[in-house]
Amino acid sequence: MIKPQAPDYPLFLQLSGRPVLVVGGGPVAQRRAQRMVESGAQVTVVSPWATEEIQEAARHGKLVWQPREFLDSDATGVWLIHACTGDSVVDDRVVALAEDLRVWAVRAANAQQSPAWTAITSHTVDGVQFAVNGGRDPRRAASLRDTIATLAAEGALPLRRHRQTVGKVYLVGAGPGDPDLMTVRARRLLSLADVVVTDRLAPVAALAALPAAVEIIDVGKAPGRHALPQDEINQLLIDQAHLGKVVIRFKGGDPFVLGRGGEEALACVQAGIAVEVVPGVTSAISVPAAAGIPVTHRGLSTSTLILSGHDGAEDVIRRAGATPADTTLLLLMGVRHLRETAAALIEAGRPATMPVAVIAHGWTRDQEVAAGTLATIATVVHDQNIGSPAVIVIGEVAALHAELGLLGQASADATHGALA
Numbered sequence: 252m253i254k255p256q257a258p259d260y261p262l263f264l265q266l267s268g269r270p271v272l273v274v275g276g277g278p279v280a281q282r283r284a285q286r287m288v289e290s291g292a293q294v295t296v297v298s299p300w301a302t303e304e305i306q307e308a309a310r311h312g313k314l315v316w317q318p319r320e321f322l323d324s325d326a327t328g329v330w331l332i333h334a335c336t337g338d339s340v341v342d343d344r345v346v347a348l349a350e351d352l353r354v355w356a357v358r359a360a361n362a363q364q365s366p367a368w369t370a371i372t373s374h375t376v377d378g379v380q381f382a383v384n385g386g387r388d389p390r391r392a393a394s395l396r397d398t399i400a401t402l403a404a405e406g407a408l409p410l411r412r413h414r415q416t417v418g419k420v421y422l423v424g425a426g427p428g429d430p431d432l433m434t435v436r437a438r439r440l441l442s443l444a445d446v447v448v449t450d451r452l453a454p455v456a457a458l459a460a461l462p463a464a465v466e467i468i469d470v471g472k473a474p475g476r477h478a479l480p481q482d483e484i485n486q487l488l489i490d491q492a493h494l495g496k497v498v499i500r501f502k503g504g505d506p507f508v509l510g511r512g513g514e515e516a517l518a519c520v521q522a523g524i525a526v527e528v529v530p531g532v533t534s535a536i537s538v539p540a541a542a543g544i545p546v547t548h549r550g551l552s553t554s555t556l557i558l559s560g561h562d563g564a565e566d567v568i569r570r571a572g573a574t575p576a577d578t579t580l581l582l583l584m585g586v587r588h589l590r591e592t593a594a595a596l597i598e599a600g601r602p603a604t605m606p607v608a609v610i611a612h613g614w615t616r617d618q619e620v621a622a623g624t625l626a627t628i629a630t631v632v633h634d635q636n637i638g639s640p641a642v643i644v645i646g647e648v649a650a651l652h653a654e655l656g657l658l659g660q661a662s663a664d665a666t667h668g669a670l671a
Contacts, residue, residue, distance in 0.1 A: 276300050447499045
C-alpha cells in the first residue's frame with residue numbers, strides 16, 4: 252500500500268547575503284536565478300551554456316556563472332540548490348548530493364520527486380507577500396495567485412497590519428464622489444489603513460466596509476465652517492504617523508488640485524514622516540463630464556484654466572484676464588461669489604451670452620445641473636437652490652450639456668444601480 256504524501260510545509264526563506272546554487276542555464280534556471288538575485292542571495296549558476304539574460308547578469312556582477320559541468324564540490328557551503336538542467340540523470344545526482352549534505356534542493360522538472368518546492372508568489376503593498384503552492388501544479392498556483400492579487404488590488408482582502416511598526420501617511424485622491432471612480436491603488440491602500448482622515452468631498456460611502464478597529468476622523472470643511480484649521484490637520488497626520496500607524500488622508504478629487512495636498516505633504520516631510528501621494532480623478536475635469544461637458548472641444552476650446560473661486564471675483568478676474576477668449580474657465584468653490592464673478596467677467600469683456608453650467612454633487616445621486624449664461628446663471632442657481640460642492644464651467648463648451656448631458660447621467664445611473 253502506497254502511503255499518501257504528507258502536505259507540504261510552507262516556509263519563507265531569508266536568502267539575503269547567503270550563497271545559493273542553480274544547476275542549469277536555460278529559461279527555467281534563469282527565472283529561478285533572477286528571483287533569488289531579487290531576494291538578495293549570492294547566486295552561482297553552473298552550466299556549460301546559459302541564456303543571454305544569465306550571461307548579462309553575470310557581466311554586471313549580479314550573479315556568478317561557471318560555464319562548465321556540475322561538480323560535487325559546487326554544493327559545498329550553499330544554503331539552497333535548484334536543479335534545473337532538464338537532464339534527469341544530472342538532476343537526480345544533484346538532488347541526491349543535496350540530501351547527503353542536508354541542503355534543501357528544488358527539482359524544477361519533477362515536482363513530485365522534489366524535496367522542496369518553489370511556490371508561485373505575488374507581491375502587494377506594505378510588504379505583504381502571498382505564496383501559493385497549488386498542489387505542486389504551477390498553472391493552478393498561477394491562477395490562484397492572480398485571483399488573490401486582483402482581490403488585494405481591489406481592497407477586498409483584510410491586509411491591515413495588526414502589529415504597528417513605522418508610520419506612514421498616504422495622501423489619497425478618492426475622485427469626485429462615486430466610489431467606483433476611485434483608483435485601484437486608492438482602494439488597496441484603504442484596506443491597509445489604521446486611521447482615515449477624511450473630508451466632506453471624499454466618497455465616504457467607501458469607508459462603510461472598513462473594520463470597526465479603523466479610526467475614521469472627519470475634518471471636513473464646508474462653506475463658512477472649518478472643522479479643523481489646516482495646521483491642525485497637518486499636525487493630526489504627523490501625530491498619528493508618529494504612533495506607528497498607516498494614515499490615509501482621504502480627499503475628494505485629486506489631492507494636488509486645489510486640495511492643499513502639497514501643504515500636507517510638506518508638513519509630513521519636514522516632520523520626518525514618510526508620505527506618499529496617490530493621484531485621483533480630479534473633480535475639475537470629471538464633474539463637467541458627468542454633465543456631458545468636455546472641458547475642451549475642437550472648434551470651441553483648446554485650453555482650460557482651473558481656478559479657485561473661494562476668494563471672490565477680483566481674484567478670478569486677475570487670473571483669467573490674460574487667457575485667450577476661448578479658454579474654458581473651471582471654477583471650484585465658486586458658488587458663493589458666482590453673481591459677482593459673472594458680472595465682473597462681463598465687465599472685463601466676456602460676452603454676457605457666454606454659456607455657463609454649474610454642476611453640483613457630481614457623480615452622486617444628488618447631482619444637479621444649472622445651465623445659463625453669464626448674464627443669467629446666478630439667478631438660475633438661486634432659483635434651483637443649488638449649493639456647494641459644485642464645479643462651474645464658463646465657456647462655449649458648457650452649451651454642449653444640452654446635447655450630451657444624458658451621457659454622464661446615464662453612466663451615473665448605471666453605477667448607482669449596480670451599487671444598490
